[in-house]
Amino acid sequence: MLKKLFSHTLVYGLAPQVVRIAQIFVLPIITPFLTTADYGVFGLITAVLGAISIFSNLGLNIVLSNSFTKSPHQYKWLWRQIYGFLSLWSIIYAFIVALVIYLFIPDIAKADALMIVILNVLPLVLFGPTGVIGSMYYQLKQQPFQIMIRSVCVGLMTLVLNIYFIKYLKMGYMGWFWAAAISQILEHFSYFIPLNFKLKITPIFNFKWRTIKKQILICLPTIPHYYSGYLLGSFDRIIMKFYKVDIQSIGKYNMAFIPSGIFTSGTYAINQAIGPLLLQSYKNGDKKTEVKLNFISAIIVLVLTSIVCLFVKEILPLIIRSKGLEDVYKIAIVLIMASNSRPMYIAANNKLFFLEKTKALLKVTTIAAGISVVLNVICIYYFGFKAAAFTLFLCNMYIGYSGFFIKEYKESDNANHSPLIWLVITLGLTALVYFAADLSIVMKSCIALPILLIGGIAAFKINKKYSV
Template sequence: MERKQILFRDKMSVKRVLINSIWFGVIPKLSTVINVLMLPFITPYLSPEDYGVWGLISSYVGIALSVASLGLFVHLTNFYYEYKSHYNLAWSRLLYLILVASAVVAAVTFILLFFSFDNFSVGERTLLCMLAVVPILFDANGLLAKHIFPLRNKPKPLVLRNLVASLAGICSSFISIYFFRIGFYGFVIGLAVASLMNFILFIDPIWIKEKIVPKRDHSMHRIKEWISISLPAIPHALGFLFLTSSSRIVMNFYGVSINDIGIYTNGYTIGDYVNVGAAAVVTAFLPQLQLAYRQNRFNDFRKLYFFSQGISIFAIVFAVIWMPDLYRLLIRNPQFHEGIRVAQYACFANAVFPLYVFLSSVCFIEKNTKQLLWLVFVPGILNVMLCIICIPIWGYRAALFTTIFSYWTQVLIPFFVKFYNHTVKLWMPQKYQLLLLLLTLSALLVLSNMLSQINTTYKFIVSIALLGLLCNFLKNFAKYKVL
């Protein structure tokens, strides 16, 4: 391979990845920005109870979404590289299986939700359940799009369609809440509209242009083989729900007030908005990290990780410092201001997301999906157990610490699991750097929370210093001198 082809040998390659980061991560989050800017207008017409009900609905639907695809998405990237020009035939068969499985899961979810909200009338429950299962029924096209366009380094077809669908959902939510005053129903309607629009918009680029259409596979042997590989991805996906949503379900089980659940949901939602930087950079890196690992360029793989992890940390620290000010500016309902601490801890809980992406990518490449259970499912189960123990004692605030502790156990997995111990050694021979990451995050969690309480003038000074450090970090990476 020529030197000019190797990853990040010049500044132009860094520039290209940063531009893709903006397209894949920042521009799609314009809808998130609009959602945030919408908060001052809708929060006066929402209560913690509305957020509490919405938090429970989204938790149960989220669990259904994690099961609906049967984990078959794990084959998409591998089939793209393995089948090359004929990948669309394999993807068509996967699409058919995903659509069928989604319909079955949607039907089961409808029944479960119908009997879960027995405090509503039959008509209200029927309408609520019909709207709630729409994202489950129409997730398949978006799932394929999330893989094909990053693999081809074509962000625009993915980003612009997702943006249009998201904006349609936001408008629906805003109209429902601001004008019709229907509370949490507005969130459910918005998600349903966005999901349906997303499915429709990707019919042309995927079904027509890429010729990926639902195609029944008559080979049961092949279907069983695919599912046997993909099934471990289901508990993997469930693990994310156990990490993010189990706390709300446990709260409801223990009779924690719906208002406290609403405050927690509001804070966690705001905290999730902050992870734009990490998601953007890692998404832009997906083709590069795939090629780097497949071509045994482990040094490049390591440098990609350090870069994305560094960007994530900068974004999180900056957001946590300014979180109280953001709440006062955006959340025009004092009842929600207790969620500031939740939002700050939610930011740091997701600080190890880049590490997860790089570790899980190796599992997908090696087709050793059973190892995914260690990454998220085990921490997820740990979070559920800790929530069951701690929430009855300390209430919803206990979930802040159980969640962040459970997320951060991912850093320790390469020290105890043979598979990750071996693969991490390939691209990070000095594993103590992971322990250094854990210590750094712990120190920054305390420091940034302290800085969030200082005078606004001093916050500006600290922010300028952070931007200076970020510019220096980017400059060093452009010279191929990472850390």
């Protein structure tokens, strides 16, 4: 079990890191050919489309995973109906995307509006939910290499296309849109062949409305749940723009997300790896395995984030060489440590997903999103852009731990995950690394070593205690 967790996490985590490392070398090549207007146009369109992206599959991916786990020999029938429905829905969604782009596109890009719309809706019209269903199949089948090889190839291809369109063709922001569209089409196509011809998971367009309606009613409450992620992760920059925070400060905040983004993708890799294993433990009523997976995942993330944050002051200048970013490491520490909420989020919310108590998730995510918006509106105004990092940290802690205390979770027969103990440990380590970051390398090494040793010993004892 643990061998699968580590190997699958490595595979899921390797793909985004390969692309991120390559991106570091690509940025110096293309940035001389981009202006602040290019960043503005692409950033605005991307943010707006991110706000409606949750409606692309109406949350039906939950039904895909649950049906696969609960009916391993009959899931294809339901999958094919959902495939057919979402293929038709994708056409409607494409019109919504087009309308949103036309409403929000800046004046400077009006001349390219039609092409921007075409490049954004073409993958939807051609392939619909193919990529989502294909990647979901390989994830649930515990074949992470199939996903990794596609992610690496498509990610690297996107970077190469960015160089071609932006540096050589000098297309500015349009280079990003062209590269993204071509890469998405090829990625969808790579799933289309095995999904439709090898696995015989073909769309049923004559689906049963009663079946689809039932599944949508289960999944609709998850739309606000996932949309809250947008409010937590991106809305702070919209507030900064509203308050006319200078572009240099917003740039610092965005730069601080580079190292935190690596850990965010790492925790999502753990989520992808641990998800199928947790579903099996739920199905089998195996609480020992459930707790062991969660605790060891939490230890891995805590140890790695803490040690990196101790030395982030020395690491960042090696990655980001732009001037004026000397003090960004403090923001990066807060954002990186916020990733520690993810293992506990998985432990509580995956169980609610499995039990199909999706409405309960609104109590967690909607409140977190509301707190984030209110705190950012107040704190950015009074304390500046850096306050957004602390708001994100607090809201991540809330969203990660509050699921354990809601009525629906308490009423189910659940294992004891000791959430308050983990919360105290996380807060303590965050305060420690935040204030220790300015110490000498020798002193920080003396702090890092005990963290590593204690984490290793704790993981060993937990594995031994909860082994079946």
